[in-house]
Amino acid sequence: MNKAQPHLHACLECDLLVNMPDAISHRTNVHCPRCNHSIAMGHNNAKQYVLATSFTALILMVVACTFSFISFSSNEQIRTINLLQTFTELYTQEYYFVAVLVFSFILLLPTLYLTSVCLIILSTFRGFEIVPSVGLGKLMSYILPWSMAEVFLIGVLVALIKVTSMADISLEPSFWAYVIFAPLFTHIVSVIDSHRLWDWIEQAGACSHG
C-alpha cells in the first residue's frame, strides 16, 4: 500500500483503486464499486484471533508430523504410516520431483504462511520488526496459491474409501490433527484479506521505524 495514500486499496479483480474507510465494523463487507468483489471484511480483534488460530494450526501441524497417520491391517499384517512417509516413500521410489512438490504443497508452504503471519502480528505488538514484514507479506502472497492442505485431505479421504474394501483401516492421531488443520488453515486464509494483511505490515513497519 502506498504510504502517501494509506486509504487507497487496489481491487484484486479489476485493479480499481478503492478509498477504504478508517474502520470497518464487525462482519461488514467492503465491496469494489465496479466489480462487486469483496475487498475486506470487518472483524473484531482480527489480530489476536488470527494469531491464536495460527498458533493452534502450527501446533496441529507439529502433532500431524509427530504421530502415526493411518494403520492398515490385512491378512494379519499391520502397516502403520506417518505423514512424513507420504514424501519419503515417493522419494525412495525415485519420484524425487513429485516428493518435493507434495512436501511443499501440504507441509512446507502452509507452515511458512502461518509462521509469516505470526511474525508480522508479533512485530506490531512488540514494536520492532522481527523479520522485515514487507518481505514476509510478499512471500505469503506468492505461496498462498500453492498451499494445498485441503486438496491433500480430500485426496486421502477418496483413497481411504477405495482401500477400505481391501484392508482394515485405523485412523491415528496424526490423521485427526490434519483433519482439523486443513479446514482451520482455509479459515485463517479467509480472515486475512490483503487489505488487513498490508495494514498489519504497515503497523509493523511504523513500530520499527518509530
Ligand SMILES: [Zn+2]
Ligand atoms: Zn473490482
